[in-house]
Amino acid sequence: MDIQQIISELREYKGKADGTDLKIMEVCGTHTAAIFRKGIRQLISPKIRLISGPGCPVCVTPTAYIDKCIEYAMKDNHVLLTFGDMMKVPGSKGSLSDMAGQGAHVKLMYSPFEAIELASAHPDTTYVIAAVGFETTVPSYGLVLEEIRRREIQNVRLVTALKTVLPALEYICSNQPDIDGFLMPGHVSVITGSNAFHGLAEKYHKPFVVAGFEAEHILTAIYMIVKQIQHGQGMVENAYPGAVRPEGNPKALAVIDEFFEPGPAMWRGLGIIPDSGLYLKEGDVGRGLDQDRELPEACRCGDVIVGKINPNECPMFGKGCDPGAPYGPCMVSAEGACGIWYRNSRG
Amino acid sequence: MKITMAHGSGGKDSALLMGSIFGKYFANPILDQMDDAAVLETTAFVPGSKLACTTDTFVVTPVVFPGGDIGKLSVCGTVNDLLMMGATPKYLTCGFVLQEGLDVDLLEQVVESMARTAKEAGVLIIAGDTKVVEGNGELYINTTGIGVVPPGREIHAGSCEEGDAIILSGTLGDHHACILGARMGIENPIESDCACLGDITATLHDNGVDVRAMRDVTRGGLATILNEICQSSGLLAMLEEDKIPVTPVVQDFCNLLGLEPFYMGNEGKMIAVVAKKDAKKTLQLMKKTVHGKDAEIIGEMKAGNGVLVRTPLGSTRVLDVLYGEGLPRIC
Numbered sequence: 001m002d003i004q005q006i007i008s009e010l011r012e013y014k015g016k017a018d019g020t021d022l023k024i025m026e027v028c029g030t031h032t033a034a035i036f037r038k039g040i041r042q043l044i045s046p047k048i049r050l051i052s053g054p055g056c057p058v059c060v061t062p063t064a065y066i067d068k069c070i071e072y073a074m075k076d077n078h079v080l081l082t083f084g085d086m087m088k089v090p091g092s093k094g095s096l097s098d099m100a101g102q103g104a105h106v107k108l109m110y111s112p113f114e115a116i117e118l119a120s121a122h123p124d125t126t127y128v129i130a131a132v133g134f135e136t137t138v139p140s141y142g143l144v145l146e147e148i149r150r151r152e153i154q155n156v157r158l159v160t161a162l163k164t165v166l167p168a169l170e171y172i173c174s175n176q177p178d179i180d181g182f183l184m185p186g187h188v189s190v191i192t193g194s195n196a197f198h199g200l201a202e203k204y205h206k207p208f209v210v211a212g213f214e215a216e217h218i219l220t221a222i223y224m225i226v227k228q229i230q231h232g233q234g235m236v237e238n239a240y241p242g243a244v245r246p247e248g249n250p251k252a253l254a255v256i257d258e259f260f261e262p263g264p265a266m267w268r269g270l271g272i273i274p275d276s277g278l279y280l281k282e283g284d285v286g287r288g289l290d291q292d293r294e295l296p297e298a299c300r301c302g303d304v305i306v307g308k309i310n311p312n313e314c315p316m317f318g319k320g321c322d323p324g325a326p327y328g329p330c331m332v333s334a335e336g337a338c339g340i341w342y343r344n345s346r347g
Numbered sequence: 348m349k350i351t352m353a354h355g356s357g358g359k360d361s362a363l364l365m366g367s368i369f370g371k372y373f374a375n376p377i378l379d380q381m382d383d384a385a386v387l388e389t390t391a392f393v394p395g396s397k398l399a400c401t402t403d404t405f406v407v408t409p410v411v412f413p414g415g416d417i418g419k420l421s422v423c424g425t426v427n428d429l430l431m432m433g434a435t436p437k438y439l440t441c442g443f444v445l446q447e448g449l450d451v452d453l454l455e456q457v458v459e460s461m462a463r464t465a466k467e468a469g470v471l472i473i474a475g476d477t478k479v480v481e482g483n484g485e486l487y488i489n490t491t492g493i494g495v496v497p498p499g500r501e502i503h504a505g506s507c508e509e510g511d512a513i514i515l516s517g518t519l520g521d522h523h524a525c526i527l528g529a530r531m532g533i534e535n536p537i538e539s540d541c542a543c544l545g546d547i548t549a550t551l552h553d554n555g556v557d558v559r560a561m562r563d564v565t566r567g568g569l570a571t572i573l574n575e576i577c578q579s580s581g582l583l584a585m586l587e588e589d590k591i592p593v594t595p596v597v598q599d600f601c602n603l604l605g606l607e608p609f610y611m612g613n614e615g616k617m618i619a620v621v622a623k624k625d626a627k628k629t630l631q632l633m634k635k636t637v638h639g640k641d642a643e644i645i646g647e648m649k650a651g652n653g654v655l656v657r658t659p660l661g662s663t664r665v666l667d668v669l670y671g672e673g674l675p676r677i678c
Contacts, residue, residue, distance in 0.1 A: 007660065030605060037607070039662025110531040213602070215660050323670035334605070343667045 028185030029335030066091030160286030193248025269302030355479030395498030414538030434494030446482025512626035542615030583651030
């Protein structure tokens with residue numbers, strides 16, 4: 001179907017059968033960013049509400065994890081390797097960025113494979129990877145572990161905060177029944193496959209549509225959700241078939257299985273969700289890091305992540321919390337819902 | 348041979364470095380005086396002309412990258428800043444901070460590249476300094492540039508007016524993507540666009556284009572510099588996304604890492620804000636130059652504030668300044 005025709009139908013949308021707004025959650029931060037970048041909200045009816053979900057692994061990382069990373073970074077002969085997004089996330093005594101100014105050894109990495117070269121070049125230093133991510137990133141940590149094993153490298157460690165999207169979706173479906181459909185992340189789905197969502201679609205009788213990140217992909221997926229709702233359906237559809245296969249990427253899944261096993265994980269703002277974490281099968285120091293600092297009453301990151309409110313409805317949004325001085329984690333990361341809203345919706 | 352602390356001592360080893368590298372490539376009658384300061388004639392300046400002065404420090408890694416190196420960059424960056432104010436660049440000074448263990452051949456390569464770029468840009472390197480510090484064999488360069496603005500030429504961001512056209516000299520993001528690709532070990536054919544933009548500015552001035560403002564599109568990218576122009580001029584910049592040139596390979600690179608070309612740094616691109624009547628003429632002139640062949644009219648200045656871009660599907664979005672470091676996303 002022609003994209004202009006899809007846009008015109010979505011623009012004319014009058015709401016659900018009872019006249020109420022259709023609520024669609026985009027699970028992934030990259031979708032949230034793309035929706036702003038492409039101006040998607042302006043192209044569709046205000047009766048379709050796009051709600052930003054938990055889709056950023058940095059945003060949901062608990063305080064105790066940051067503290068653990070700092071603990072390693074402060075040790076003699078240890079260097080913590082981290083993605084840039086993590087630098088400003090507040091721990092109980094400060095962020096990695098604050099601590100780097102106080103003697104912590106923190107180095108930005110662009111790929112976890114950097115640890116291997118560094119560790120070989122400096123055998124007396126232990127390189128600790130702050131391994132944060134969803135299913136998309138986990139296989140690359142697995143490949144790093146494979147390489148460590150192959151080359152018998154002794155001086156690389158992982159501190160994990162790895163999470164999986166499905167248990168979080170289950171949590172949202174059971175706690176937020178008024179979300180009508182889900183725009184599923186293309187990146188994660190490349191790994192998990194679209195079949196992984198069938199169970200949820202059946203149990204909650206809601207549309208789960210996998211989408212890519214171009215305007216056309218997102219609009220098409222929204223259109224498919226609208227049509228399913230109009231026909232009383234609740235099933236998995238793949239609007240990104242070029243990249244996402246029903247069975248996913250078996251090789252990546254095998255790497256995950258080989259090195260990691262599921263366990264309970266703390267999602268900042270949500271609490272502990274069973275089986276939503278991935279831990280090293282042996283000796284994972286990331287286990288049990290479920291202490292979370294109490295966020296101030298005004299900070300509503302928890303409500304933002306589950307789609308109860310839009311970021312700009314939080315009383316701290318732009319008032320004591322902005323990308324320059326973030327308070328809540330959703331404002332910190334480039335993929336956090338609050339940060340994306342702030343950067344794109346002013347003016 | 349490697350750089351040692353002795354090369355920064357001011358003694359024999361320093362003199363050796365001066366003679367065999369800096370003196371060899373940077374030689375000119377002013378520098379060759381080797382006095383404590385360069386003394387410049389001012390009689391050559393036309394009465395009513397003004398001096399422009401700027402400084403910049405270059406710390407890029409890797410030191411050598413596809414399309415350039417830190418030496419070329421340190422000349423282009425400072426020369427371009429002078430050009431953007433309507434100045435003709437005349438002189439550069441350079442300060443080198445070398446880390447112990449730096450390969451002398453690499454230093455020579457960088458210095459040779461600086462000298463060649465300076466010659467092409469028509470500037471003389473008239474003063475310099477070298478220090479050696481502990482480290483891992485890297486180097487940093489500071490350059491200060493002096494240029495002359497001819498009488499009557501006033502180019503300021505605050506001079507923009509409603510209806511003015513915004514013209515971009517070429518594709519966005521090449522330098523940023525090149526450097527990031529090299530750091531991350533992502534194989535790609537992207538080359539830095541690092542270049543001095545004197546050919547573009549000269550043709551605009553020589554042909555009497557009514558230039559209101561010019562900016563090189565460096566750190567912070569197009570979005571950030573346009574926000575600065577809008578703030579200075581109290582206007583709004585309305586851009587057309589499908590007019591903004593980005594090479595497919597840079598676009599793919601950005602998609603892969605979750606980056607946006609609007610926020611990516613360049614080292615050989617500029618925007619010119621010109622009177623509406625001169626828009627087409629400016630575009631034609633730019634397209635005839637080596638560094639402006641991919642130029643496009645990308646938008647116009649309007650009443651309001653901030654930067655808006657119209658997407659190909661007809662929606663508009665706000666382009667705010669860059670927050671943070673523009674790092675790649677992790678998922």
